[in-house]
Amino acid sequence: MLLYALRRLLLAVPLLIGITFISFLVIHLAPGEPSEIQTGDMSIQSDKQMRERLREEYGLDKPLHMQYWNWFSRLTRLDFGKSFSPDARPVLQKISERLPVTLLLNVVEMLIIVALAVPIGALSATRQYSTFDKVTTVFVFVGFATPDFWLALLLMILFGVQLGWLPISGLRSLNWEYLSFWRQQGDFVGHLLLPIVVATFGGLAGFSRYMRQSMLEVVRQDYIQSARAKGLAERVVIGKHALRNAMLPIVTVLGLSLPGLIGGSVIVESIFAIPGMGQLMVQAVFERDYPVIMGNLVIVATLTLVANLVADITYSFVDPRIRVGGRRGRR
Amino acid sequence: MKPFASAGPLALTLALALGGCGGEADSAVEQVGARGGEKAAYGDTFIEALTGNISGLIPNILSDSASFEVGSLIYSGLVMRDRDLNVVPELAESWKFSKDCLNLTFKLRSNVRWHDGQPFTASDVVFTYDTMINPKTPTAYREDFKAVESVTAPDPLTVRIRYKQPYAKALQSWGTWVLPQHLLEPYVREGKLREAPQNRSNPVGTGAYRFNQWKPGEKVVLVANPDYFEGRPYISRVVYRIIPSQATIFLELKARGVDSAGLTALQFKRQTEYPAFRKAYHKYQYPANAYTYLGFNLKDPRFADRRVRQAFAHAIDKRELIDGVLLGLGRDATGPYKPGTWAYNGNVRTYPHDLEKARALLAAAGWRDKNADGLLVNRDGQPFKFELMTNQGNDERKKVAEIVQASLKELGIQVEIRVIEWASFLKEYIKKRRFEAIILGWGIGLDPDQYEIWHSSKTGPDELNHISYANPEVDALLDAGRSSCLQEDRKKYYDRLQEVLAEDQPLVFLYFRDALPVVSARVRGIVPAPNGIRYNFNEWYVPKHLQRYTAG
Numbered sequence: 001m002l003l004y005a006l007r008r009l010l011l012a013v014p015l016l017i018g019i020t021f022i023s024f025l026v027i028h029l030a031p032g033e034p035s036e037i038q039t040g041d042m043s044i045q046s047d048k049q050m051r052e053r054l055r056e057e058y059g060l061d062k063p064l065h066m067q068y069w070n071w072f073s074r075l076t077r078l079d080f081g082k083s084f085s086p087d088a089r090p091v092l093q094k095i096s097e098r099l100p101v102t103l104l105l106n107v108v109e110m111l112i113i114v115a116l117a118v119p120i121g122a123l124s125a126t127r128q129y130s131t132f133d134k135v136t137t138v139f140v141f142v143g144f145a146t147p148d149f150w151l152a153l154l155l156m157i158l159f160g161v162q163l164g165w166l167p168i169s170g171l172r173s174l175n176w177e178y179l180s181f182w183r184q185q186g187d188f189v190g191h192l193l194l195p196i197v198v199a200t201f202g203g204l205a206g207f208s209r210y211m212r213q214s215m216l217e218v219v220r221q222d223y224i225q226s227a228r229a230k231g232l233a234e235r236v237v238i239g240k241h242a243l244r245n246a247m248l249p250i251v252t253v254l255g256l257s258l259p260g261l262i263g264g265s266v267i268v269e270s271i272f273a274i275p276g277m278g279q280l281m282v283q284a285v286f287e288r289d290y291p292v293i294m295g296n297l298v299i300v301a302t303l304t305l306v307a308n309l310v311a312d313i314t315y316s317f318v319d320p321r322i323r324v325g326g327r328r329g330r331r
Numbered sequence: 332m333k334p335f336a337s338a339g340p341l342a343l344t345l346a347l348a349l350g351g352c353g354g355e356a357d358s359a360v361e362q363v364g365a366r367g368g369e370k371a372a373y374g375d376t377f378i379e380a381l382t383g384n385i386s387g388l389i390p391n392i393l394s395d396s397a398s399f400e401v402g403s404l405i406y407s408g409l410v411m412r413d414r415d416l417n418v419v420p421e422l423a424e425s426w427k428f429s430k431d432c433l434n435l436t437f438k439l440r441s442n443v444r445w446h447d448g449q450p451f452t453a454s455d456v457v458f459t460y461d462t463m464i465n466p467k468t469p470t471a472y473r474e475d476f477k478a479v480e481s482v483t484a485p486d487p488l489t490v491r492i493r494y495k496q497p498y499a500k501a502l503q504s505w506g507t508w509v510l511p512q513h514l515l516e517p518y519v520r521e522g523k524l525r526e527a528p529q530n531r532s533n534p535v536g537t538g539a540y541r542f543n544q545w546k547p548g549e550k551v552v553l554v555a556n557p558d559y560f561e562g563r564p565y566i567s568r569v570v571y572r573i574i575p576s577q578a579t580i581f582l583e584l585k586a587r588g589v590d591s592a593g594l595t596a597l598q599f600k601r602q603t604e605y606p607a608f609r610k611a612y613h614k615y616q617y618p619a620n621a622y623t624y625l626g627f628n629l630k631d632p633r634f635a636d637r638r639v640r641q642a643f644a645h646a647i648d649k650r651e652l653i654d655g656v657l658l659g660l661g662r663d664a665t666g667p668y669k670p671g672t673w674a675y676n677g678n679v680r681t682y683p684h685d686l687e688k689a690r691a692l693l694a695a696a697g698w699r700d701k702n703a704d705g706l707l708v709n710r711d712g713q714p715f716k717f718e719l720m721t722n723q724g725n726d727e728r729k730k731v732a733e734i735v736q737a738s739l740k741e742l743g744i745q746v747e748i749r750v751i752e753w754a755s756f757l758k759e760y761i762k763k764r765r766f767e768a769i770i771l772g773w774g775i776g777l778d779p780d781q782y783e784i785w786h787s788s789k790t791g792p793d794e795l796n797h798i799s800y801a802n803p804e805v806d807a808l809l810d811a812g813r814s815s816c817l818q819e820d821r822k823k824y825y826d827r828l829q830e831v832l833a834e835d836q837p838l839v840f841l842y843f844r845d846a847l848p849v850v851s852a853r854v855r856g857i858v859p860a861p862n863g864i865r866y867n868f869n870e871w872y873v874p875k876h877l878q879r880y881t882a883g
Binding site: 048053086089156273279283 | 376378383384392398466469470471525526530548550570574575579582585586588754757759793
């Protein structure tokens, strides 16, 4: 097992290099350079000299493979470089100030999704074609089909403008500094409520469908039959034998959505004016701020690889069949 | 400089001149609710929405409009523009030009202090000049100072500037934000101005507002400067909230979460006409500093013929365009200068909608409908067919392109519209001159010098005369216009320039759109003027009983 994990870890290194190299190439292929954007491209003041100097400072005058090498060798020392944006702050600092809110939002969203999707999926599977199943199916497809931004705007109009119950956008009220501690927490939760609802709504659809499918498969298995034959109560059959097994694929899906936790949703963050990773990334792309884009990418890529590995390993722990298979395979 | 020009970076912005503050060269056409009678009071918070995060706090080295807006309250220049767009003293008390326009002397105010308490002196001005001209400073505004021969400070309240040759924009260029020498000198010397703490967390200026906090991506807070040299401003706090989505800003406006925003024509005309909104906000309307045009690649032999361009001008109904695209909230352009500004000349050739004239002009240029199929062909029988390009993300321009397409179809000209993503549009098509015709806009500066756009020497790949216009008379007028410091002399050259451009139609000038800001009705002291509404922000106030935010 340990050897297996080690081998996978070693394989991840060339994979990571490959990912970063290709991304580096693609990003640099996009038209427009930060030096051009900053010196007022297409503006009367546009200054050629300045542009050349900035290119030099950013290292954009060197051939692409040299640029990649410079970037990569810094990365091996865990130096993500400085942002190309005019505040020239370290990339890690920029990311770390945006990360907490995105992480919070996504973790809460994920917990809610799992907490709701598992029972919904299980119930609609065990009562296949019942009214409950039909209603949830419709609901789920509506959830799939509803664009985030549209739902967000509707909710904002209803709860923010018409009823005035919830704040429309941002993270804190303007008078936040002057509120008592509990009021501050309440204010913060109030601001996060709508974004979480919107983000959950879309995600819930996929997850509960997944759960339903997996459950449907499990209840058709022989061991469920034998559990029933043993004379166990239906609740025990479903709750203990079926549900546990049906959860297996969910573990994989959950593991794979781990990197998404720090990615941030561009649409939700932009609409609700939440200063998270999604917004940082979009702005970096518009400004062609290569170090920030690449920094973000390295983190997400690393997390994806790690999550893959973790999911595989957990899977083998949860499912004894895999473990046995693995041993046999190595022999 | 507010980006009224269009949706953010989508305007081809010319001349983002770092003028004093405020800066919309606009004339008021509607004055709503300038009620008097209430006593000016200190206090309250003004909340503004910015669509983009600011990129730093020293605007001299930045280029985004959000940073300019915030910077204009923190810093001041030697001169600024008043309500009628005249250049007036700000940090300077007075100035004097020598007769030959080569020597400019500023007398400075004596009571000015930096936000950290240090006195402001002439050496700060010299330092700012040195900073701007230093090749290590990453600024896009060096051009303004290249004509300067020397800047000296004979005494702490006098600045002497000598120019190599007369420079028309000399005076206006000193609207540049003055930077504090005592804090920034070491950073400038090392070429690390961007990394100075003043650019990231505590800028020090001489303006009406002091910096309080910047939460990246969330908000910027400024507080009134009690020692401001023109007296403490009334509104005690200004909060810029960063809200990337225009739709969200509009909803925040409806829920009174922000105090001011620019509206679209649709919002202005159709979505804000209910009583509650009219009561909560005052609407303003004045022409913005940008015009939209139909441009041609003049290297293309079909468009090199002036009669063809004039025919196009006759074929396009500008009124229909303004009504259809802007719901009537704009005015037609006769040239590159905005009506109401001193350089504007309204007495030029115009092109009323007239299809017969257009047909006659095209026929004279050799384009006729030979087989009565409704399509124009030249002597060799080739049909008149071209591609009209514009950039993605600007709905307005797409609609303009469609109306132009329909208008030209009536003449028998086939137009194909192509919409391309902004960055590749610039790089692959505009800069490489790979286009036949385009719909684009120019943002115009406060000075009428448009050398970069019309002069025949500016047709290189990275330069702005991308339509490749060349006219010796225009070249001479542009040269003359930029080398005098006397407005009366310059006016003559620019008047003639507009006559020539109107006759030549190097591009079809379409319209100036209106800027459509709204401001919370509790704010008083707003006087719309040719310079828009923001020029006297320091004099805005909220009467005591209407103040909404008391904390701070």
